[in-house]
Amino acid sequence: MPWKHHMRATACALAGLLLAASTVADARERRPRLENRGGVPARDLDPSEKGLVTGVGIESQDIQAMTNQMARDLIASGFLGRFSTPPRVLIDEQEFRNEGSQIINRRMITQRLLVELNRAAQGKIxxxxxxxxxxxxxxRDLKREGVTDTGTTGLTQGQAGVDFFLGGAIMTLDSRDPRTGVVQRLNQIAFELVDAETGELAWTGMYEFQRAAAEDVIYR
Known part of the structure; x- marks a missing residue:
């Protein structure tokens, strides 16, 4: 009965195709779907300008503005004119305290200030x-044990000591109107260049601004 055998083979083939299609459909259902929801698309922003999400705290444009100003003020103060040899300065966030109400990465400030000062000092620091x-x-141990050569600058008695270090603090004064929900904050950022031998203040600088908003944003 060849005709019956042909029909049976055809039916089996169709059943196999249906099973395969069902398996593929089930696999697709199990895959996570990406939904193209409407919203604000990602875009590039100038860090020196106010962004799309702003509040009353320290933001990217403030970090750029304050570090630029502090670098200019320190160079213009005449501090470097006292030295025939470039003084050694340490800029580290460990001595830059956050005493304000905002969570902030202090190193973003100290690192940018270091870069700007290094550029402006032109080898004088x-x-x-x-x-x-x-x-x-x-x-140093590898050089002295002979594992490596001494490099091109030779050996020194110890690591470089520091003549001055930059300290400072971030401080804030917050107020809120319970009737309107308006939040206001005075941001004050102080810098101090400290003599590492005597503790004397060789230079001080301050950057401050005040902002108000109907509702503050969350800083992380």
């Missing part, structure tokens, strides 16, 4: 990176 003291110590 030597900056010390004590955060790398552990790596420097290991390299």
């Amino acid at each position: 030597t900056f010390v990176g004590q955060r790398y003291a552990g790596m420097v110590a290991r390299q």
Whole structure:
């Protein structure tokens, strides 16, 4: 009965196709779907200008403005004119305290200030990176044990000491109107260049601004 055998084979083939299609459909259903919901698309923003999400705290444009101003003020103060040899300065967030109500990465401020000062000083300041003291110590040991050569600058008695370090603090004064919900904040950022031998203040600078908003944003 060839005709019956042909029909049976055809039916089996159709059943196999249906099973395969069902398996593919089930697999697709199990895959996570990406939904193209409406909203604000990602865009590039100038960090020196106010962004789309703003509040009453320190933001990107403030970090740029204050570090630029502090670098200009320090260079213009005449501080560097006192030295025939470039002084060694340490800028580190450990001595830059956050005493305000906003959560902020302090290193964003100190690192940018270091870069701006290094650019403006044009070799008149030597900056010390004590955060790398552990790596420097290991390299010194490798040189003295003969594992590596002495490099091109030779050996020193110890790691570079610091003549001055930059300290300071972020401070805020907050107020809120319970009737309108308006939040107001005075932001005050102070910088102090401290003599690492005597504790004397060789230079001070301050950046401050005040903002108000109907509702504050969440800073992280």
